[in-house]
Amino acid sequence: MKQFFSFVKKEFHHILRDPRTMLILLGMPIAQIIIFGFALTNEVKNSKIAVLDNSKDVATTALIQQINSSRYFDIEKSLTDYKSIDAEFKTGKIKMVIVFPQGFNEDLQHFNKAQVQLIADASDPNVANTLANYATAIIMDYQNRITDDRKLPYTIHTEIQMLYNPQLMGAYSFVPGVMAMVLMLVCTMMTAITIVREKETGTMEVLLVSPVQPLKIVIAKAVPYLLLSMVNIMSILMLSVFVLGVPINGSLLLLIAVSILFTLTSLALGLLISSVTASQQAAMFISLVGLFLPTVMLSGFMFPIENMPLPLRIISNVVPAKWFYTIVKSVMIKGVGFSLIWKEVLVLTGMMLFFLVLSIKKFKIRLA
Amino acid sequence: MKPAITINNIVKFYGAKSNKTEALSGISFNVNEGELFGIIGPDGAGKTSLFRILTTLLLADEGEATVDGYDVVKYYKEIRKRAGYMPGRFSLYQDLTVEENLEFFATIFNTTIEKNYHLIKDIYIQIEPFKKRKAGKLSGGMKQKLALCCALIHKPSVLFLDEPTTGVDAVSRKEFWEMLKKLKQQNITILVSTPYMDEAGMCDRVALLQSGKILSIDTPDGIIEQFQKDLFAVRSSKMLPLLNDLKICSEVEDAYFFGAYHHVVMKHKNEEQQLKNYLSKYAGDGLEINAIRPNIEDCFMALMKNTE
Numbered sequence: 001m002k003q004f005f006s007f008v009k010k011e012f013h014h015i016l017r018d019p020r021t022m023l024i025l026l027g028m029p030i031a032q033i034i035i036f037g038f039a040l041t042n043e044v045k046n047s048k049i050a051v052l053d054n055s056k057d058v059a060t061t062a063l064i065q066q067i068n069s070s071r072y073f074d075i076e077k078s079l080t081d082y083k084s085i086d087a088e089f090k091t092g093k094i095k096m097v098i099v100f101p102q103g104f105n106e107d108l109q110h111f112n113k114a115q116v117q118l119i120a121d122a123s124d125p126n127v128a129n130t131l132a133n134y135a136t137a138i139i140m141d142y143q144n145r146i147t148d149d150r151k152l153p154y155t156i157h158t159e160i161q162m163l164y165n166p167q168l169m170g171a172y173s174f175v176p177g178v179m180a181m182v183l184m185l186v187c188t189m190m191t192a193i194t195i196v197r198e199k200e201t202g203t204m205e206v207l208l209v210s211p212v213q214p215l216k217i218v219i220a221k222a223v224p225y226l227l228l229s230m231v232n233i234m235s236i237l238m239l240s241v242f243v244l245g246v247p248i249n250g251s252l253l254l255l256i257a258v259s260i261l262f263t264l265t266s267l268a269l270g271l272l273i274s275s276v277t278a279s280q281q282a283a284m285f286i287s288l289v290g291l292f293l294p295t296v297m298l299s300g301f302m303f304p305i306e307n308m309p310l311p312l313r314i315i316s317n318v319v320p321a322k323w324f325y326t327i328v329k330s331v332m333i334k335g336v337g338f339s340l341i342w343k344e345v346l347v348l349t350g351m352m353l354f355f356l357v358l359s360i361k362k363f364k365i366r367l368a
Numbered sequence: 369m370k371p372a373i374t375i376n377n378i379v380k381f382y383g384a385k386s387n388k389t390e391a392l393s394g395i396s397f398n399v400n401e402g403e404l405f406g407i408i409g410p411d412g413a414g415k416t417s418l419f420r421i422l423t424t425l426l427l428a429d430e431g432e433a434t435v436d437g438y439d440v441v442k443y444y445k446e447i448r449k450r451a452g453y454m455p456g457r458f459s460l461y462q463d464l465t466v467e468e469n470l471e472f473f474a475t476i477f478n479t480t481i482e483k484n485y486h487l488i489k490d491i492y493i494q495i496e497p498f499k500k501r502k503a504g505k506l507s508g509g510m511k512q513k514l515a516l517c518c519a520l521i522h523k524p525s526v527l528f529l530d531e532p533t534t535g536v537d538a539v540s541r542k543e544f545w546e547m548l549k550k551l552k553q554q555n556i557t558i559l560v561s562t563p564y565m566d567e568a569g570m571c572d573r574v575a576l577l578q579s580g581k582i583l584s585i586d587t588p589d590g591i592i593e594q595f596q597k598d599l600f601a602v603r604s605s606k607m608l609p610l611l612n613d614l615k616i617c618s619e620v621e622d623a624y625f626f627g628a629y630h631h632v633v634m635k636h637k638n639e640e641q642q643l644k645n646y647l648s649k650y651a652g653d654g655l656e657i658n659a660i661r662p663n664i665e666d667c668f669m670a671l672m673k674n675t676e
Contacts, residue, residue: 006476010464010472013463013464014463018463202458203459203460206453206519208448211445366426
């Protein structure tokens with residue numbers, strides 16, 4: 001046991017004496033949360049749009065006012081003819097044009113039916129889609145209000161309710177994603193690198209010619225990173241609750257428990273990488289390309305897995321982060337209990353044990 | 369005396385089967401308990417491979433070896449408890465201080481600095497003023513001393529030192545060998561390798577290793593006695609033409625640079641006069657011809673020529 005603690009102490013010395021390692025370990029999670037929270041948001045605010053109002057009546061004026069007052073849109077320009085729309089889009093300042101036909105109010109009054117055209121700049125399809133949805137929602141809202149006033153028959157009333165995240169905040173989906181990413185980077189890459197570093201500097205040679213069991217060397221390497229990951233989990237959760245306003249709807253204890261499970265899985269993966277690579281560059285490369293990219297791409301955090309072709313959907317199942325992402329979303333945002341996530345937890349536990357056993361089996365007790 | 373290390377027909381290959389290079393080709397010798405045994409050979413002779421096989425870090429392709437009575441393959445765990453190993457490259461933690469390194473190695477061998485302080489005292493006392501300094505900031509000589517301390521702290525029964533004096537200045541090298549002599553008195557068997565022939569004289573016995581083969585095993589004096597031919601040290605102010613002339617002389621077996629002189633090995637005994645006559649044209653260039661006693665390097669050169 002004394003051997004073990006002296007190993008852990010040594011490992012802490014390595015980490016604490018290297019400012020770069022410290023910066024990556026503790027600074028990166030905070031930086032990522034802030035970058036994702038404020039810069040890389042997929043919410044659309046204050047988009048500049050133009051209006052071509054061919055009708056200029058009570059209804060269009062009311063609608064335009066309503067659109068302008070929403071926080072999503074800023075009406076930049078009023079256009080006078082249809083031909084100028086194309087030129088407006090080409091300047092790139094305008095994201096969408098709302099076109100009211102002639103006699104909008106009359107159509108609405110007499111036929112109970114009127115048309116609005118939304119032309120969006122779909123060179124960025126996501127933004128275009130979002131803007132069209134926002135605008136439709138505002139128009140629907142207006143329609144509902146006048147419908148209520150008049151009590152006209154035969155109006156179809158569509159009600160959309162956004163569950164768990166009524167404001168459609170991006171933070172709800174990326175906080176679990178960033179957690180998965182940070183833990184993967186810290187645990188997998190850093191542990192893989194520190195073990196391989198001992199091989200590179202030759203200290204592993206001396207450690208091997210000592211009575212210490214290889215298992216002890218490997219576990220002692222992982223302990224400091226487990227502790228640091230817990231600090232990271234806490235700081236990510238605090239930032240998301242207090243700075244980004246993402247609530248923790250489920251049990252905090254359960255959330256921390258599954259995070260530790262995922263940390264252990266990542267550590268086991270790191271150990272596995274370290275026992276099959278011989279240089280720090282190789283370890284870093286495998287961690288980044290082999291793990292970090294799939295974590296970002298295939299965990300469902302950036303791109304929905306449901307939309308992927310079948311082969312990618314199958315591959316996504318071997319990405320540990322996919323399961324962790326699902327669990328964290330369920331626990332943190334939906335507030336479900338263990339009974340609804342046990343399957344995912346089981347999969348992660350299985351992966352963890354698999355990687356751990358494999359890495360211990362692959363651990364070289366000799367140099368070659 | 370029972371041998372501390374036995375090596376029996378060890379063969380080691382590197383590389384793929386089609387293109388393999390032989391690092392060790394059937395080496396056998398024993399090292400007695402409490403002996404200071406030197407393996408002398410140039411770079412690439414196979415010294416490090418042999419050390420790694422004995423310290424259980426590599427598996428030999430053929431042959432057996434034992435350390436302290438334990439087989440290096442079957443009982444590798446036993447050997448790892450009782451061997452001290454100092455690799456050729458400085459292999460301590462550069463970001464830990466001198467004291468932390470020593471403490472760490474003491475703990476992983478289940479001992480404490482206090483318990484075996486008497487073993488390292490003479491050496492440690494020299495680096496103690498710098499015990500708060502990081503190991504990476506030490507000079508080459510001090511690094512070697514610290515590495516030796518770390519390899520000794522668990523009172524190993526066999527100590528493996530792979531080129532401990534490479535890259536260390538002449539004064540520190542001399543000090544290092546003095547330390548090894550003192551350690552011998554503690555009844556620790558020491559196997560040490562070096563590319564410096566002049567260090568051979570400090571060992572009890574030496575093995576001369578070249579291209580994976582042992583040229584000779586004997587005491588340093590024994591190896592010198594094997595050298596039966598006449599040897600001369602020759603110099604003049606025109607060294608290069610002198611060497612060329614020596615090389616084509618029919619009475620000369622071998623001639624090579626040796627410091628400020630050329631060493632000349634004669635084919636037959638008592639031919640000093642013939643050599644003097646042959647070199648008479650250099651008489652005006654300060655020619656000097658001295659009969660000398662061979663040293664280990666002369667023996668090594670002769671043995672190497674014989675095996676070619």
